[in-house]
Amino acid sequence: MPHVRYATAAAPGRANEDYVIAGPSWVALFDGATAPPGVRSGCVHDVRWLVRTLASGVAARVDGGEPLADVLADAIAATMSRHAGTCDLANPDSPSATAALARLRGDRLDYLVLCDSAIGLAHPGGGVTVVRDERLDRLPGGRPYSVELVRSLRNRPGGFWVASTCPAAAGRALAGTVDAAGLEGVALFTDGVTRLADWYGRTWDELVAGARDPEALIAEVRRRERALGPVRGKQHDDATAAWMSFP
Ligand SMILES: [Zn+2]
Numbered sequence: 001m002p003h004v005r006y007a008t009a010a011a012p013g014r015a016n017e018d019y020v021i022a023g024p025s026w027v028a029l030f031d032g033a034t035a036p037p038g039v040r041s042g043c044v045h046d047v048r049w050l051v052r053t054l055a056s057g058v059a060a061r062v063d064g065g066e067p068l069a070d071v072l073a074d075a076i077a078a079t080m081s082r083h084a085g086t087c088d089l090a091n092p093d094s095p096s097a098t099a100a101l102a103r104l105r106g107d108r109l110d111y112l113v114l115c116d117s118a119i120g121l122a123h124p125g126g127g128v129t130v131v132r133d134e135r136l137d138r139l140p141g142g143r144p145y146s147v148e149l150v151r152s153l154r155n156r157p158g159g160f161w162v163a164s165t166c167p168a169a170a171g172r173a174l175a176g177t178v179d180a181a182g183l184e185g186v187a188l189f190t191d192g193v194t195r196l197a198d199w200y201g202r203t204w205d206e207l208v209a210g211a212r213d214p215e216a217l218i219a220e221v222r223r224r225e226r227a228l229g230p231v232r233g234k235q236h237d238d239a240t241a242a243w244m245s246f247p
Pocket of ligand 1: 042043044045083086087
């Protein structure tokens, strides 16, 4: 049987807008986008509701043989139906989340990455294949982005794709299937952890090795954040890491 470990930690003093869920042969994580101050989302729910509802939608479907993009599209559609009666799903600021999914199916590993969560495939003896969706990093004009720019490019061709009110976004995720026999395991991270590589000089090999002890990896994130501060944005972010090893 595969073995799954994970840890998730809120940014100190805040509610955790990340969410992680796993079954015997799969793991999925979500990172809810913090609502910008003053923006009306048209939704009576918060992003914590969104990530939990998406997670339950994935859990309900992931054990079938459907492609992960279809599983996620169905979870987005099911989530929409849960609040279509109370909320304005046409609002472009409706709550949104990233997603990363991995599922072992026989001797095959399916994976999917949507927006700025990431996956690392660990090869025996070292070496990592990193799966990252960098479209949010490449919006026109570069960072910092205005609320208007993000709104205009969310779930639009030429922009970036997230789980929110557009099931078709799942079809724009980075997804694939590989031979699990050629891997030691798979690591999943939200961007609260990948800042170790993006900001603090750790290699992806080190990140994926560290995912085998996800609590320790997140503790390292907090130590570096306190010692070195942020490169941009928040000093601390919600941080989630998961590791699934194969039999
Ligand atoms: Zn809502």
